[in-house]
Amino acid sequence: RAFEQVRNSVGYPKLNVKIGATHAGISVGEDGATHQCNEDIALMRTIPGMVVINPSDDVEAKAAVEAAYEHVGPVYLRFGRLAVPVINDHADYKFELGKAITLREGTDVTIIATGLPVSESLAAAEKLAADGISAEVINMHTIKPLDEEAVIKAAAKTGKIVTVEEHSIIGGLGSAVCDVVAEKAPAKVMKIGIYDTYGESGPAVELIKKYGLDADSIYEKVKAFAK
Structure with missing residues (x-):
């Protein structure tokens, strides 16, 4: 109905309307499946001209709101409920609509994440490094317009891309990345997200796990995947 x-x-x-949608994803927790929206990015991507932003922390959320305000046209801002680590609190941080941010360089595999899983992906990259796997981590805060150049560059650089999102693997970040890869930069892609299912009630951290x-x-x- 709202869509x-x-x-x-x-x-x-x-x-010129800005929509700030909160309580996205399974991290809503105890409120359960009826309140855990894992399909919103897919829906909003289909609306012509709609900008879709999914910030990764408090710093980026503030920057995204400012960018949305300055942009002329409809914007959908996706906010979670759960507190997440601050990862963008450095002097050279710059938010640009449609421009991904490389948080960690790597040569073996590229992790493209959005929203809450960005900080988790960085932590995963640290563990991978201990195993001798060099993982590049990219924060794709804007799902639409997608930074196709960053995807193409990653495909050519590592040849293996993993997308991570607190959203259905159908129609979200993973699907957007696959569209680019299939057309412009052939590479292996694995999607990590909600696998065509509804969420459930439970503590947010336990659900994420x-x-x-x-x-x-x-x-x-x-x-x-990187082997």
């Missing part, structure tokens, strides 16, 4: 209103009353007339979005789970999956 139809956004499509017809905001997207179609190209109104159960659904494979914690650092240890990402580490295990990427390690097997």
Whole structure:
């Protein structure tokens, strides 16, 4: 019902409306499946002209709001409920719509993450390094317009891409990256996210672990994929 209103009353007339949607993903926790939206990125990506942003921490959330305010046109901002580590609190941090940020250089595999799993992906990359696997980590805060140049560069550099999102693997970041890879930069891709299922009620941290979005789970999956 709400999507139809956004499509017809905001997207179609190209109104300068900013939508701040909170409580996204399974980290909503005890409220359960009815409150855990794992499909919103997929829906909003389909609206022509809609910008879709999924910040990774407090610093980036503030920067994203400012960028959305300055952008003329509809914008969908996705915010989670759970507190996450601050990873962008450095002097040279710069947020640009549609421009991914490389947080860690690597040569064996590229992890492209968005939102809450970005910090978990960085932690996973540290564990991978201890095993001799060099993992590049990219923060794709803007899902639409996607930074295709960053994806193409990663595909050419490592040849193996892993996408990580607190969202369905259908229609989200992983699908957007695969669209680019299939058309412009052939490479192996593995998608980590919610695997075509609803969430459930439980403590947020435990749910993140159960659904494979914690650092240890990402580490295990990427390690097997990178071999």
